[in-house]
Amino acid sequence: LGSMSSIAISYGEGGSVLCGLKSDGSHLAVCYGSNSAILYGTPAHFQFIGLTGGDGFMCGLLMQSYQPYCWGNSAFIQMGVPQPMIKGAEYLEVSAGDYHLCGLRKPIVGRRQSSNVSSSSSLVDCWGYNMTRNFVFDKQIHSLSAGAEFNCGLSSKDKSVFCWGDENSSQVISLIPKETKFQKIAAGGYHVCGILDGLNSRVLCWGKSFEFEEEISGTSTGEQILNLPPKEPLLAVVGGKFYACGIKRYDHSAVCWGFFVNRSTPAPKGIGFYDLAAGNYFTCGVLSGTSMSPVCWGLGFPASIPLAVSRGLCVNTPCPPGTHELSNQDNSPCKVPGSHICVPCSPNCPTEMYQKSECTERSDQVCVYNCSSCFSSECSSNCSSASTNGGKARGKFWSLQLPIATAEIGFALFLVAVVSITAALYIRYRLRHCRCSENDTRSSKDSAFTKDNGKIRPDLDELQKRRRARVFTYEELEMAADGFKEESIVGKGSFSCVYKGILRDGTTVALKKAIMSSDKQKNSNEFRTELDLLSRLNHAHLLSLLGYCEEGGERLLVYEFMAHGSLHNHLHGKNKALKEQLDWVKRVTIAVQAARGIEYLHGYACPPVIHRDIKSSNILIDEEHNARVADFGLSLLGPVDSGSPLAELPAGTLGYLDPEYYRLHYLTTKSDVYSFGVLLLEILSGRKAIDMHYEEGNIVEWAVPLIKAGDINALLDPVLKHPSEIEALKRIVSVACKCVRMRGKDRPSMDKVTTALERALAQLMGNPSSEQPILPTEVVLGSSRMHKKSWRIGSKRSGSENTEFRGGSWITFPSVTSSQRRKSSASEEDVVEEDEGRKQQEVLRSLEEEIGPASPGQSLFLHHNF
Numbered sequence: 001l002g003s004m005s006s007i008a009i010s011y012g013e014g015g016s017v018l019c020g021l022k023s024d025g026s027h028l029a030v031c032y033g034s035n036s037a038i039l040y041g042t043p044a045h046f047q048f049i050g051l052t053g054g055d056g057f058m059c060g061l062l063m064q065s066y067q068p069y070c071w072g073n074s075a076f077i078q079m080g081v082p083q084p085m086i087k088g089a090e091y092l093e094v095s096a097g098d099y100h101l102c103g104l105r106k107p108i109v110g111r112r113q114s115s116n117v118s119s120s121s122s123l124v125d126c127w128g129y130n131m132t133r134n135f136v137f138d139k140q141i142h143s144l145s146a147g148a149e150f151n152c153g154l155s156s157k158d159k160s161v162f163c164w165g166d167e168n169s170s171q172v173i174s175l176i177p178k179e180t181k182f183q184k185i186a187a188g189g190y191h192v193c194g195i196l197d198g199l200n201s202r203v204l205c206w207g208k209s210f211e212f213e214e215e216i217s218g219t220s221t222g223e224q225i226l227n228l229p230p231k232e233p234l235l236a237v238v239g240g241k242f243y244a245c246g247i248k249r250y251d252h253s254a255v256c257w258g259f260f261v262n263r264s265t266p267a268p269k270g271i272g273f274y275d276l277a278a279g280n281y282f283t284c285g286v287l288s289g290t291s292m293s294p295v296c297w298g299l300g301f302p303a304s305i306p307l308a309v310s311r312g313l314c315v316n317t318p319c320p321p322g323t324h325e326l327s328n329q330d331n332s333p334c335k336v337p338g339s340h341i342c343v344p345c346s347p348n349c350p351t352e353m354y355q356k357s358e359c360t361e362r363s364d365q366v367c368v369y370n371c372s373s374c375f376s377s378e379c380s381s382n383c384s385s386a387s388t389n390g391g392k393a394r395g396k397f398w399s400l401q402l403p404i405a406t407a408e409i410g411f412a413l414f415l416v417a418v419v420s421i422t423a424a425l426y427i428r429y430r431l432r433h434c435r436c437s438e439n440d441t442r443s444s445k446d447s448a449f450t451k452d453n454g455k456i457r458p459d460l461d462e463l464q465k466r467r468r469a470r471v472f473t474y475e476e477l478e479m480a481a482d483g484f485k486e487e488s489i490v491g492k493g494s495f496s497c498v499y500k501g502i503l504r505d506g507t508t509v510a511l512k513k514a515i516m517s518s519d520k521q522k523n524s525n526e527f528r529t530e531l532d533l534l535s536r537l538n539h540a541h542l543l544s545l546l547g548y549c550e551e552g553g554e555r556l557l558v559y560e561f562m563a564h565g566s567l568h569n570h571l572h573g574k575n576k577a578l579k580e581q582l583d584w585v586k587r588v589t590i591a592v593q594a595a596r597g598i599e600y601l602h603g604y605a606c607p608p609v610i611h612r613d614i615k616s617s618n619i620l621i622d623e624e625h626n627a628r629v630a631d632f633g634l635s636l637l638g639p640v641d642s643g644s645p646l647a648e649l650p651a652g653t654l655g656y657l658d659p660e661y662y663r664l665h666y667l668t669t670k671s672d673v674y675s676f677g678v679l680l681l682e683i684l685s686g687r688k689a690i691d692m693h694y695e696e697g698n699i700v701e702w703a704v705p706l707i708k709a710g711d712i713n714a715l716l717d718p719v720l721k722h723p724s725e726i727e728a729l730k731r732i733v734s735v736a737c738k739c740v741r742m743r744g745k746d747r748p749s750m751d752k753v754t755t756a757l758e759r760a761l762a763q764l765m766g767n768p769s770s771e772q773p774i775l776p777t778e779v780v781l782g783s784s785r786m787h788k789k790s791w792r793i794g795s796k797r798s799g800s801e802n803t804e805f806r807g808g809s810w811i812t813f814p815s816v817t818s819s820q821r822r823k824s825s826a827s828e829e830d831v832v833e834e835d836e837g838r839k840q841q842e843v844l845r846s847l848e849e850e851i852g853p854a855s856p857g858q859s860l861f862l863h864h865n866f
């Protein structure tokens with residue numbers, strides 16, 4: 001977001017990353033954070049003029065060619081030099097939004113200038129979602145700044161702002177202040193802030209990000225989560241998703257305003273900054289001083305940032321007022337002759353000092369102590385060192401001060417330790433004991449489909465929801481699926497037909513059309529459950545809902561299209577080659593990814609979501625062979641405490657159904673664990689969950705005795721050769737066996753299952769220690785999937801329709817990654833290491849006793865897929 005700078009942030013599902021130009025003047029980029037695609041994709045030898053980051057990707061302006069170069073992952077922008085690229089085009093600056101990048105072209109002079117582009121025009125080329133175009137503006141542009149899905153330019157001549165792009169989500173175009181001049185602008189997610197031209201340098205913001213003001217001030221919580229813009233003069237401004245931050249001219253400290261999601265940390269006080277960069281929910285700044293270290297605040301920023309970054313961009317134009325060139329003694333980092341870095345002038349001299357010389361273009365102001373009015377130790381020591389007997393005095397001074405300083409430092413360290421330990425214990429407690437707030441629980445009782453009562457709960461989840469689940473018209477979808485012809489069908493479920501479609505903007509989607517069965521109520525319930533749940537859930541390994549349509553009795557859900565269909569198709573489809581292609585690493589990777597999706601449902605949503613229909617036909621595989629858990633038609637919100645089960649009539653698919661749930665109607669998250677265990681056995685053996693070709697039709701009845709007898713060879717899919725690391729598969733076999741234990745409380749939780757599977761995968765891939773995933777979780781599991789274009793509040797009409805289907809915010813998502821959460825439960829032993837024997841016997845005994853067909857009298861609606 002925002003403008004090009006020497007530091008930039010990438011954010012989004014792939015993890016947050018801060019990149020900066022190295023402090024050694026090499027103009028090479030260095031990145032730190034958790035998005036592996038960006039970290040490993042950072043070019044080692046390209047020199048950049050500046051950087052800019054978007055959702056999942058980072059771009060820099062190459063020093064040699066003046067062309068943009070991007071790395072990381074984006075479904076909308078080609079990584080490397082974005083394409084299409086006009087031959088020989090050179091850019092002055094680039095700026096990235098969520099899913100797009102724009103570059104301001106260097107003016108073309110001489111013969112090459114095209115007849116329809118005058119010398120007072122500017123060319124801006126953009127790439128990405130809804131933006132890939134060459135724009136011509138009839139004004140000279142001083143600077144560019146990109147918002148989530150729009151861009152703004154600051155005109156050189158009249159210093160006015162103009163914006164283009166998506167107006168619906170932000171309204172930044174219609175709200176541009178008229179006849180107002182700006183020095184600088186910074187676009188954020190859904191707003192723009194500009195520093196006014198003139199002496200007072202105040203900031204002025206407009207757009208939709210701050211629209212929640214009324215609701216928040218009307219709440220009785222008293223939480224200060226909406227700050228108004230500061231009144232004091234600013235030197236710089238950057239925009240986050242729903243907020244902005246600036247550097248105060250007076251003391252270079254950072255100040256932030258706008259809308260802050262719960263749990264955000266505030267901007268540090270009393271510290272000065274050279275430069276800031278904003279991601280969606282956090283900001284990083286480069287500390288003034290010699291360390292050049294970045295510091296971040298907000299929510300979801302990289303945990304620690306050891307890199308020092310360059311203090312600014314190298315420019316070959318004079319430094320503007322209020323800034324000065326970095327002097328040579330500061331090791332001016334620009335290697336290009338004639339260029340330099342401009343840094344802001346220091347603020348007014350501190351007390352006890354007076355200004356000896358002013359800040360000029362070449363050097364900062366100089367402040368010296370006024371020795372006639374000293375009262376601080378620094379001043380005294382400074383002044384006394386200037387006097388002839390300064391050495392003695394200083395020695396005496398330090399002999400008095402040293403013990404006090406040591407005691408103070410010791411006390412401060414003690415305090416820091418106490419606070420850190422308390423915070424760590426508290427976080428751990430919260431993670432282990434997911435408790436929904438009273439608000440959450442209360443609203444969960446409300447119908448999820450009644451209109452909002454006007455109160456907006458200002459949390460991250462609510463904000464994200466507002467910009468998802470687009471409403472489509474039936475006509476639009478009918479056109480996309482070519483009239484819902486037979487040829488467009490990619491799959492059929494019990495209550496729906498799935499079609500492949502192509503939307504007007506070229507996005508390939510899957511359209512799930514409800515089959516109008518006699519049980520209209522049931523259809524409707526499942527449709528609404530799926531719609532409601534999916535528009536709230538957000539994870540790389542859960543299938544994303546893009547939108548829906550409910551018109552005249554027709555109900556359709558629009559999903560991302562999964563190019564490789566379902567796991568069931570791969571394992572049991574007619575095409576045998578598909579099964580063989582699914583080697584052990586691919587199978588285990590799919591298992592890990594599916595486990596992570598389910599783990600998210602159980603562990604990070606509050607109250608937990610129980611899927612109830614985990615099976616191989618609900619594990620879909622995307623273009624990059626990443627697995628996604630799909631089909632939330634049967635999902636239920638579980639009890640917060642997994643010890644208190646829901647009494648629900650069983651639903652699910654035979655073969656995967658938890659016997660405890662099936663028999664006793666005892667539903668907890670452990671029911672999904674059982675189904676997942678069946679899925680693991682299916683992946684390992686290549687046989688269906690129910691297969692009447694076998695003596696034991698049920699896979700659990702067949703596999704567990706084999707496992708118990710230690711006959712792994714008989715279990716493993718004969719289509720594949722045994723891997724050299726057979727131990728890894730043994731681990732998984734053991735996990736599967738535990739998952740299908742008869743009693744839910746004897747089964748491991750999904751986070752333990754995921755950890756065990758990740759270790760097995762690491763081992764399978766030849767990582768000798770196998771205590772850690774072979775790659776960071778995000779790499780093993782990461783997909784380049786984006787939460788596309790955040791199907792924003794499209795037209796005004798669709799916006800209102802959206803709200804109609806939004807329930808209360810009773811699912812909250814703690815901002816921890818799976819690996820963090822699992823680390824926090826370090827005391828949990830690896831499920832694989834547990835003593836197996838006695839319990840397995842118990843499992844077997846109970847299996848024999850318990851597994852059997854449902855009694856006809858039970859009012860179940862079981863459906864199956866074999």
Ligand SMILES: Nc1ncnc2c1ncn2[C@@H]1O[C@H](COP(=O)(O)OP(=O)(O)OP(=O)(O)O)[C@@H](O)[C@H]1O
Pocket residue numbers: 490491492493494495496497498510512543559560561562563565566569613617618620630631863864865
């Ligand atoms: N997003 C998608 N992209 C590509 N194919 C899909 C997508 N969603 C579903 N399919 C295909 O359509 C099939 C039917 O999906 P659907 O979710 O309607 O039913 P199911 O889960 O297989 O069965 P049931 O509804 O009985 O549980 C899937 O098995 C899969 O092959």
